[in-house]
Amino acid sequence: MRKWLWLGLLAALSAVGYLALAQRGSLGQAGPQNPSYPGTTAVSDEEMDEAAEAQADRNLARITPDQAVQAAQQLLQTQATPKTVTLGNENGHPVWEVVIGNEEVKVDAGTGQVLHREPLGQEAQNEEDGKNAEDEAGE
Structure with a gap:
């Protein structure tokens, strides 16, 4: 059970990180x-x-x-x-x-x-x- 909780948390953090990078764009400029x-x-x-x-x-x-x-x-x-x-x-x-x-x-x-x-x-x-x-x- 703990393993699935950690995997879920890791997946959520990865998704948030990816979205933040995608929003910044290739030049590092937000928006x-x-x-x-x-x-x-x-x-x-x-x-x-x-x-x-x-x-x-x-x-x-x-x-x-x-x-x-x-x-x-x-x-x-x-x-x-x-x-x-x-x-x-x-x-x-x-x-x-x-x-x-x-x-x-x-x-x-x-x-x-x-x-x-x-x-x-x-x-x-x-x-x-x-x-x-x-x-x-x-x-």
Whole structure:
């Protein structure tokens, strides 16, 4: 009888541990990114290394970096040359991250739709704020 009780307890703890890891995701980030905005093309939930994930993002991107820059320039009403244009993964969706001046614009790599705009460096602050809120909620 005690053996079955221990096995049941072990199974329950294993399930809880697995669910906690699954919720954290492959990058160790709990829940959705902050700020959260949806993309149109979802990346596979399959576990992959960074290089494979980058390749999957490139395969799903339907617009070029130049088209992403044009969308960002139109939003910001400028013809300034971007500092950087990188393909990233936000909330499981491929997104072009375009930095022009002191602004970062997130452009859906599937449609070219602008998803988000924020002052450069604001994303790091949002992530820190989200982490602090999680820490306070856990106390």
